[in-house]
Amino acid sequence: MAEAFKLLINPDTVAHTARHLRRAWRGFDAERFSAIALEGQDGLEFKARAHRLADALQATLPADFDRACGVLEAALAPPLALDADGEPVGLQGLPPQGVGGWALWGAGEWVARAGLDEPERALLCLRELTQRFTAEFAIRPFIARRPELVFPLLSRWTGDASAHVRRLVSEGSRPRLPWGLRLQALVADPAPTLPLLRALQNDASAYVRRSVANHLNDIAKDHPERVADWVREHRVGADAAREALLRHASRGLIKAGHAPTLAAWGLRHGFDGEATLRIAPATVAVGGQVRLQATLRSRARTAQSLVVDYAVHHVKANGSASPKVFKGWKIELAPDESRELDKAHSLREVTTRRLYPGRHRVELLVNGVAVAAAAFDLRP
Template identity: 45%
Template sequence: MDRERMAEPLRNSFGAAIPKRIGAMLQAVDAAFDADAFVADALRGYEPLNLMQRGRHIAHALRRHLPDDYDAAIALLLASVDHAPARDGAPMGAFLFLPYTEFVSLHGLDHFATSMRALHALTQRFTGEFSVRPFIERFPELALAQLRAWASDPNEHVRRLVSEGTRPRLPWAARLRAFQRDPAPTLALLELLRDDPSLYVRRSVANHLNDIGKDHPEVLTAVARRWMVDAGEERQWIVRHALRSAVKRAEAGALEVLGFAHEARVAVEAVRIAPKRVAIGESVDIGFTLRNTGAAAQRVLVDYVVFYVKANGEARAKVFKLRTLDLAAGEAVRIAKRLSLEQRTTRTHYAGRHRVELLVNGRPMPLGEFVLVGS
């Protein structure tokens, strides 16, 4: 999911109903649990918090109202899982269990075995990708051994945790700096998952490799090249998805792995960028003809780059995927794209001159520009 875009709507749905549901679930398995006192405690100072802060806030309230003995507290939490309302009728669905996984990471570091059993169960209902990370940092050898065992677990959510929980640059989480410096321990885990039968797991493997490539592009290229040997379509998909950022950065090694190592012999003709002057909130049409000027057929990867003006007046490149083309000798193909300039939560537009380029097999080729004006 696009986590940054989802964060605010999720927070808005993670309201007072969440601690009330958790209180009811715990009371269903322990009649002595004071649900009213827990809910009142959990809602104190709740409103201004963001999504992850709310999860941690509820977890701290749980610690104050569950038994002092950690094993006993975890037993109650896990027993209450089966009393969750049907997902269709519950706001936030699986996010209901965010405070449970936060409870484990905040209060379970001194109870490794119990916490691992809890995360194994909870990740099958929500995800343990955030909560397993403190255990990795404090007990790297123990945690990696546990993750290696989970790589062959029959449940796809558990296997995905092996990859997702160890991502060095996991969104919404603190980075795992040790794995940023040396990705070898997590690469060993990914080797166990590269042919996983679940697309859910394979997508995480690709995202993890993409993370590694941001710090160690040469490692990513080497792994991708090795994995492509005798690879079936599913593993090829992992490699292509893992290389997506490297391709946008026009890294030669990534392009070579995907078969785009040569400099394309093409001409860019009949360029049209219209209107040349466009208001924020409208759109601009970008079109051109790409012609193979070589004597043989060529396979070319075509992207385009918009140099967006930022608030400080500087320009920052954003790469957009276009097409992969197989061009016969002399063949010409017309390509057109409509670029929306609406204001979005993920991109704020600013007035100014916006340059546009093509990337053909990673090589930049100028297209033109348009001027963005205030609406």
């Protein structure tokens, strides 16, 4: 999986980028650009490949930053199209009309390096890049260094005609964006981004709304009460799209059993009843799967709204365990009702998680509280 990811920037990507930069500027040294971008590429992971591509741009674009941005912008492919739900299409592959896709991660890195002293021009360039890929990583150094300049611009961009640009407003300013520079000022106080999220949470594009939800989930890690208050306030009169956004935004708090958030959703903290959890098979190899079978029996005199998740305590390389919560079910349990729940859990490795052999404990969580547990043994 990691091998395939790093190959998103490859010799074809570099050659394609060089060709279109040469089309945009006849004086572009395509050979030197390619030599720098490809030096040692086989031994580099994805992020290092993107940084090497930025090195190549820095060495071969005009020294004048405004002129260099003009060359890059002239070489770009048309903006990515959006489907009926406002989701981008055509991100994979090399667009024949110009530079686009994964090569622009490196282009964004170049803008962030070369444009810090010319932020107005750099931000205009990032507005163009984000419509062909994303500029969520490249904009973060500007937010950290020049917030007084960037936030008024982001406020204007909440009304931009492009969903790509509107998404950048939310995604680029997330306090804890994975892979991105952590914005410590916003981790401490997210107030500057809240008006932006308020303006975007009813956006017509699901692409934008999902970013708003993820941004709120970031805030919840440091300021759970603020997100609980946000959910309580904005559920009033919410349509289905905003309701889905708010639920996605509060998913971490619901899994954690955060009482104010549960109350905002009309969920009672805890579970009035009995629960059991069974796992089969008892021993499984990496790459296989186990079945989780849970039984909930109500003792309550009224119906209970329940969010049922489960936490797998993954064994780490040093033998300790670290829990990861997975989504399960959302149910209404009638008085005295008994409900059987069944789910397959995959044990295939993914890019972000390596699996180690050992005994894995699984907890059944109802409204964020562990009510039952079982275990399975994972072998190589």
